[in-house]
Amino acid sequence: MLSTLYALLFYFATIMLIGGVGLRIVKYARTPAPLKIPTTPAPTTRSGVFWRMTREVVVFESLFKSNKWIWLFGWMFHVALLLVLLRHFRYFVDLSHAIWFWVPLEQPFGIYASYAMALGLLGLLVRRIVVERIRYISSPSDYLMLLLLLGIALSGMSMRFVSGTDIISVKMFILGLMRFQINELPTSPNLLVHLALVATLMIVFPISKLLHGPGVFFSPTRNQVDNPREQRHLAPWAAKLEQ
Amino acid sequence: MASLDMNAEGGPRLVPDDVFKIPKLACDAMAESHPYPAYPEHNMKIGFPGELLENWQEVAIAKIGELAKKNRAFQVYLDACVKCGACTDKCHYFLGSGDPKNMPVARQDLLRSVYRRYYTFAGKYFPWLVGARDLTKEVLDEWYSYYHQCSQCRRCSVFCPYGIDTAEISMAAREIMDTVGVGEKYCNEIIGKVKDIGNNLGLQEKGLRATLEGLEEDIEDETGVSVRIPLDEKGADILLITPSADFFAEPHIEGLLGYAKVFHQAGVSWTISSYASEAANFGMFIGSYENMRDLALRIRKAAEDLGVKRIVFGECGHAWRVAYSFLNTLAGPFDFLDPNYPVPQHILEFTWGEIQKGTLKFDKSRNDHYRLTYHDSCNVARASRMGDKPGGQFDIPRNVIKAVCNNYFEMDRDTIRESTLCCGGGGGLLTDELMDIRVKGATPRMTALKQVTQDHGVTHMAAICAICKTQFSKIMPKFGYEMDSILSVHQLVSNAIILDGQEVEEDAAPAGEAAVAEVS
Numbered sequence: 069m070l071s072t073l074y075a076l077l078f079y080f081a082t083i084m085l086i087g088g089v090g091l092r093i094v095k096y097a098r099t100p101a102p103l104k105i106p107t108t109p110a111p112t113t114r115s116g117v118f119w120r121m122t123r124e125v126v127v128f129e130s131l132f133k134s135n136k137w138i139w140l141f142g143w144m145f146h147v148a149l150l151l152v153l154l155r156h157f158r159y160f161v162d163l164s165h166a167i168w169f170w171v172p173l174e175q176p177f178g179i180y181a182s183y184a185m186a187l188g189l190l191g192l193l194v195r196r197i198v199v200e201r202i203r204y205i206s207s208p209s210d211y212l213m214l215l216l217l218l219g220i221a222l223s224g225m226s227m228r229f230v231s232g233t234d235i236i237s238v239k240m241f242i243l244g245l246m247r248f249q250i251n252e253l254p255t256s257p258n259l260l261v262h263l264a265l266v267a268t269l270m271i272v273f274p275i276s277k278l279l280h281g282p283g284v285f286f287s288p289t290r291n292q293v294d295n296p297r298e299q300r301h302l303a304p305w306a307a308k309l310e311q
Numbered sequence: 312m313a314s315l316d317m318n319a320e321g322g323p324r325l326v327p328d329d330v331f332k333i334p335k336l337a338c339d340a341m342a343e344s345h346p347y348p349a350y351p352e353h354n355m356k357i358g359f360p361g362e363l364l365e366n367w368q369e370v371a372i373a374k375i376g377e378l379a380k381k382n383r384a385f386q387v388y389l390d391a392c393v394k395c396g397a398c399t400d401k402c403h404y405f406l407g408s409g410d411p412k413n414m415p416v417a418r419q420d421l422l423r424s425v426y427r428r429y430y431t432f433a434g435k436y437f438p439w440l441v442g443a444r445d446l447t448k449e450v451l452d453e454w455y456s457y458y459h460q461c462s463q464c465r466r467c468s469v470f471c472p473y474g475i476d477t478a479e480i481s482m483a484a485r486e487i488m489d490t491v492g493v494g495e496k497y498c499n500e501i502i503g504k505v506k507d508i509g510n511n512l513g514l515q516e517k518g519l520r521a522t523l524e525g526l527e528e529d530i531e532d533e534t535g536v537s538v539r540i541p542l543d544e545k546g547a548d549i550l551l552i553t554p555s556a557d558f559f560a561e562p563h564i565e566g567l568l569g570y571a572k573v574f575h576q577a578g579v580s581w582t583i584s585s586y587a588s589e590a591a592n593f594g595m596f597i598g599s600y601e602n603m604r605d606l607a608l609r610i611r612k613a614a615e616d617l618g619v620k621r622i623v624f625g626e627c628g629h630a631w632r633v634a635y636s637f638l639n640t641l642a643g644p645f646d647f648l649d650p651n652y653p654v655p656q657h658i659l660e661f662t663w664g665e666i667q668k669g670t671l672k673f674d675k676s677r678n679d680h681y682r683l684t685y686h687d688s689c690n691v692a693r694a695s696r697m698g699d700k701p702g703g704q705f706d707i708p709r710n711v712i713k714a715v716c717n718n719y720f721e722m723d724r725d726t727i728r729e730s731t732l733c734c735g736g737g738g739g740l741l742t743d744e745l746m747d748i749r750v751k752g753a754t755p756r757m758t759a760l761k762q763v764t765q766d767h768g769v770t771h772m773a774a775i776c777a778i779c780k781t782q783f784s785k786i787m788p789k790f791g792y793e794m795d796s797i798l799s800v801h802q803l804v805s806n807a808i809i810l811d812g813q814e815v816e817e818d819a820a821p822a823g824e825a826a827v828a829e830v831s
Contacts, residue, residue: 092390099383102600104636105476107468107693109701109729124472134397134470142395142472195396200336202396204411205420207442209433210394275432276441280473283391288384289465289474294696296636297653300643305381309604 071253074263075245081270088274089282096286100303110294117293124290137195145188145217151181152224159239160246179228186221189214213276216269223262233259330726330758333400334409341410344748345456346740349494356503357602360492367491368446372429374487375422379430385483388475389426392416398467398475403732404460407751412457415467415477421454422484455493458484460748462737463596463629464689469729481738482598489597497742498593505606510555510589516543519585522558530568536810538575540567541582543617549574549581550614552634552655553625554590554777562799563780566626569801570658572808576672577665581623587613590630591777595637596739603633607641620649623656626799628688628776629737631657635695657697659775662804663707666714673807678716681771681798684763685712685719686756686783687731688776702728708775708800715807720767726759734774736782750786757790773798 111117123129128146131139155178157171193214196202227233233256244251253259272278285291351361364370379386398415400406405413412418420442427434427443434443444450463478488494504513514522523540530538541547551574557567574581587609594603614622622645624634634655639645645654653660665671687705697703705728713719726732735752763769774780774797783797 096383096387099380099386101383102381103640105384105479105694107465107474107476107729108696108704110696112699112701124474128472130470130474131395131397131472134401134472138395138397192395199396201333201399201411201414202394204336205394205396205399205414205416207394207440209441212440277391277393280391280393283387284473286383286387287391287474288387289468289476294701296639297655300639302640303381306600306604306640309601 070255070260071241071250074241074253074260074267075250077264077267078245081267085270085273089279092274092279093282093286096282100305101288101292102303102306104292104294104296104301105288106292106294107289108294110292112294114293117291121285121291125284137191141188141191141195143188144184145192148181148183148185148188151178152185152221154178155181159235159242182221182225182228186218186225189218189221193218209276213272213278216265216272220262220265220269223258223265226258227256227262231256231258328758330723330732330755330762331400331406334406336411337409338411341404341408341413341460341748341751342453342456344460344745345452346459346742346745347496348455349496349499353496353499353503354489354492354494356506357489357499357599359489359494359499363492367451367493371446371451371487371491372425374490375426375483376430378483378486379426382479382483384476384479388419388473388479389423391473392419392423392475395472397470397472398477401467401470402461402477403464403466403735403755404462404748404752407735407754408460408748410460412453413460415471415475418457418461418477419475419480421450421457422480422487425450451488451491451493454484454488458488459495459740459745460752462689462733462735462740462752464733464737465693466689466730466733469693478738482595484598485596485739486598489599495597495739498596498739502593502597502602502606505589505593505609509584509586509609511591511593512555512559514555514558514588516585519558519583519588523583526564526568526571530571534572534810535814536575536812538571538810540571541580543585544580544582545617547580547582547617547619549579549621549623550587550610550617550619551581551583551623551625551658552587552590552610552613552630553583553658554627554630555588556777556781557625558588560777560781561784562795562797562802563626563777565802565805566799567801569799569803569805569808570625572805572810573658573662573665573671573801576808576810577661577670582617582619584613584617586616590624590627590634592630592633593739595629595633600641603637604641607633607638610638611642611645614645615647621652621656622648622654623658623661625658626775626777626801628690628778630777631775632690632694657707658801659707659711660697660703662801663698663711666711672809673715673804674809675715675717675807677806678803679718681716681803682718682720682767682769683712683716683798683803684722684760684769684772685709685727685800686722686734686760686772686774686779687727688774688779689731689733689737691775692729692731705729708773712773712800712803715803720763720769722759722763726756732756732759734776734779734782735786737776737778741778741782746785749782750789753782753786753790757787760792761790771796771798773800773803775800 161168234254237254240251241253355361424444425446433441458481461481468476501511556563592606697707732755735749784794
């Protein structure tokens with residue numbers, strides 16, 4: 069019964085996440101940028117833009133220029149989240165396959181990263197509460213999002229550091245879902261909390277500010293080439309004005 | 312010169328010691344600041360309803376949806392903000408006023424909260440959760456106040472991890488307001504004037520011709536050399552498009568004299584157009600693509616009618632953004648012009664090119680009575696380029712200044728180049744009723760200037776924007792500087808250049824104190 073409930077929850081969450089974010093990306097991609105508005109100085113070539121975007125996404129360059137504390141906590145959280153996610157590959161793949169050789173090697177990094185993830189989130193939360201300016205711009209959803217992520221991190225860590233769960237069965241459950249069959253899910257409370265929060269995150273992703281993830285790639289101030297004099301840029305709706 | 316502890320009016324100095332000292336939040340401190348509303352005829356002249364529509368709410372909400380479909384930046388920026396707070400201490404109007412609604416994210420949220428209410432799942436069903444709110448008359452009034460406290464300078468976009476540009480939101484908000492019949496008098500009246508007459512001032516061809524002839528005489532009196540400032544001369548090689556303030560305001564005119572001397576000495580033929588006698592394009596300020604396009608097409612028509620080969624723009628910040636970044640889009644392609652030159656070119660690109668070719672001779676000592684710094688104008692710095700390398704918009708003006716002056720000093724690195732602070736008067740705010748926010752917005756720049764005055768004895772600041780020049784000449788006296796402490800870069804060129812056949816004599820460079828009017 070519980071296994072079926074969680075199975076359905078994850079199917080729903082997956083559809084919401086992939087479908088919702090997919091639709092959003094299609095919307096962003098189809099919406100024209102009528103004018104050239106890169107924040108200058110900007111690269112004058114496509115490869116330059118690729119490099120600018122890479123720096124922005126990998127090291128959060130603009131945020132680093134802006135505020136060292138937000139950068140520290142924010143970057144720490146995102147990199148740690150990546151390491152933790154990579155660690156979770158072991159629940160989704162057949163580790164005997166050679167291409168997954170790195171998954172066992174990554175495990176200890178994923179564990180340390182969980183500390184960094186929680187610390188980063190805590191730092192962001194404390195700033196949101198303590199710094200007057202940031203408190204002013206915060207809505208309830210801004211706090212809840214941090215609490216949700218913090219809940220995911222702590223419930224996950226509790227399975228490693230407080231009381232474990234039957235991870236073999238968890239893996240069977242997840243592999244089963246990928247083959248559309250429902251296997252028994254262990255009933256440890258921390259696991260159930262962890263999975264419920266993760267599903268919640270997946271569901272709210274496409275209808276919340278988490279859209280900053282795909283959004284950054286479509287930001288005209290960052291992804292446009294600075295070449296308006298050399299190449300005429302014209303949106304389809306603007307071209308109609310010329311007829 | 313600056314008296315450092317008192318301002319010119321005798322009050323205590325207004326500037327704090329630290330440019331980026333974060334003020335204590337002063338909620339609604341600037342809520343009463345708003346520009347005069349446009350008269351119905353101003354709005355209608357440029358394609359908007361004269362007065363607030365009966366069903367304005369409906370129309371405004373539909374307009375938000377339309378803009379989100381037409382402009383990717385608007386759509387992405389409404390969605391992507393995570394309220395990280397990185398931008399909160401980056402706006403000069405916030406630093407100067409302490410009003411939290413002048414923090415870029417809070418300014419965006421004035422509109423984002425309404426977008427969320429009508430266009431997002433969370434906002435439709437859980438408005439309290441995500442700070443979504445209904446579009447009411449109070450909200451509209453708040454928009455009118457705070458979207459006219461943004462100079463669209465893009466400083467926040469430099470520091471946002473997603474590149475969210477509050478200027479895009481401000482422009483959209485103003486377009487939405489115009490669409491329901493709530494326009495700003497200053498911008499909308501001026502756009503109408505350009506459509507009728509060709510420039511922001513409403514200066515007719517006859518008056519312009521007389522003005523330019525007077526300036527030719529001034530140059531001849533000063534140098535003994537006959538330097539022409541041609542108007543509407545068909546077949547000239549270069550069409551100069553310059554802000555109309557260059558025709559009558561100080562220190563703008565001194566810059567125009569500089570362009571004329573450079574063209575003369577370079578031996579090129581050039582002309583001004585009475586039909587397109589304005590570089591500034593206020594269509595951008597109100598976010599109206601159609602109006603911006605109409606004004607840009609005048610430049611194209613002038614270039615075609617006069618049969619020129621090149622277009623060169625004078626010193627003007629937002630104008631250079633529209634020229635460099637948008638002109639090709641709005642009024643291109645310019646395949647009828649000489650393909651060997653970029654379209655358009657900036658006068659500083661031209662002058663620097665001539666300096667590199669060695670066609671210009673200077674006596675730098677003629678600028679020795681100045682100890683100078685340079686103010687990067689916001690839209691040149693963050694929305695355009697000069698030359699063929701990124702950052703040329705910073706280097707080329709400095710190269711020219713250093714070629715004509717001996718005493719040059721930089722302000723704090725965090726207040727120049729791409730991090731430059733707006734003068735406080737840009738983006739449609741250069742109107743007297745907004746003087747309070749203009750002064751507050753100028754405070755960070757004035758603090759940075761005061762630092763180099765203390766450290767290096769800097770007496771004057773040069774700029775390449777008509778708005779910056781007008782704004783600074785107006786507000787500098789409130790910070791202990793003379794109104795003529797702001798200079799045109801080509802004024803420095805004009806002072807130092809040695810024309811062929813010029814009688815060289817020892818005298819001071821001209822320092823005008825003529826009245827400065829509030830036009831662009």
